[in-house]
Amino acid sequence: MKVDLVAQAIAKWLKDYADNAGVKGYVVGVSGGIDSAVTSSLCALTGLDVLCVEMPIHQHKDHVTRAQEHIKQLKARFDNVRDVRSDLTPVFDSFIAAMPESEMNDLVALTQGNTRARLRMTTLYYHAGINGLLVAGTGNKVEDFGVGFYTKYGDGGVDVSPIADLLKSQVYKLGKYLQVPESIMTAAPSDGLYGAEKTDEDQIxxxxxxxxxxxxxxxxxxxxxxxxxxxxxxxxxxxxxxxxxxxxxxxxxxxxxxxxxx
Known part of the structure; x- marks a missing residue:
């Protein structure tokens, strides 16, 4: 894969799409994982306004640290990148408290995990709406079109999908080229919905x-x-x-x- 040309092509595609849509740029949910790091980096290459959003919900400290490291590095490299933090932990807790009490089992855990993803989607669209931006998705080809490893109307609810035709291995190659922090490059992939100890491989x-x-x-x-x-x-x-x-x-x-x- 010609990573430099691929990165340039995706960035151009993103810029052209935003220009044609008449919007200022993109909002990206940054989780501390490779997919969101690569997506936000590609958006930054457009030169358009890029808003990186942290949305912790009882988040493991490792995820938070990696996300903040990436955002700090991205802002140092690109003056079109800014960030905001929306702590959704109290929102999630209030939502669950308003639901009928249920004894925790696999089905309840899955439902609550999907609820986290849907709260984040709503948050991204709020930030996109008030800033005149589009929501950039972070799903890769294996997740989006292979095993469907995402939440319907959660992280699957986006305006554009810049890396959805790239295999995970190709995303890592882009990550290296785009200077994604080593802590993210070497971390075990995890959606962060069930704690850092539960990786994507554990779930799948x-x-x-x-x-x-x-x-x-x-x-x-x-x-x-x-x-x-x-x-x-x-x-x-x-x-x-x-x-x-x-x-x-x-x-x-x-x-x-x-x-x-x-």
Whole structure:
């Protein structure tokens, strides 16, 4: 991958889109992870107004430290970057307190995690609205079109997706070129919705390298019968999640009004 040309192409695409939309630039939720670091860096390359937003909700200190390190570095390199911190912990706690009491289980934990993501989406659109900006998404190709590893109307609710056609390995290559802090480059990927100790691999059951391999096998029309052991397990994980999360990847179903009933 020609990382310099890819970075320039994405930055130009972002600038052209914002100019055509008549907006000042982009808002990006910065989490301390590689995807948001690369996305915010690409937005910074446009020369347009870029607002980095921290949105902690009972956030692990490691995530906070990495996010702040990245923002500080980005602001030092680009004078078009600014930041704001919206602490959503009290908002989240008030929301949960207003809901019926439930004994914690996997379903409740998942629902509360998705609620965090949706509160952040609302926050990003608030900042975008009052500043005349668009929301830049941070999802990569494996997450957005492979296993659907994102929250519907949460981190999936964006205006543009600059890295959604890049595999995770390609995002890391861009990260190195864009001088993303080493602490972020080497950190285990995590959505931060369940604490730093629960990584993406823990939740999915496979690493991003394995999922990229599985995507390539599907593109080659390979089936699980062609593999054994761990490879067969990984392909099963990928296919199961891809099938389960199609409702995120496809347009919302609309009942079509038959002519004979009108």
């Amino acid at each position: 059951g496979a690493s991003y390298d394995e999922l990229e391999w599985a995507m390539k096998q599907v593109d080659k029309d390979k089936t699980v019968d062609a593999f054994k052991g761990r490879e067969r397990e990984v392909l099963n994980i990928y296919l199961t999640l891809n099938r389960r999360n199609q409702h995120k990847m496809k347009p919302i179903p609309v009942w079509e009004f038959p002519t004979q009933l009108q």
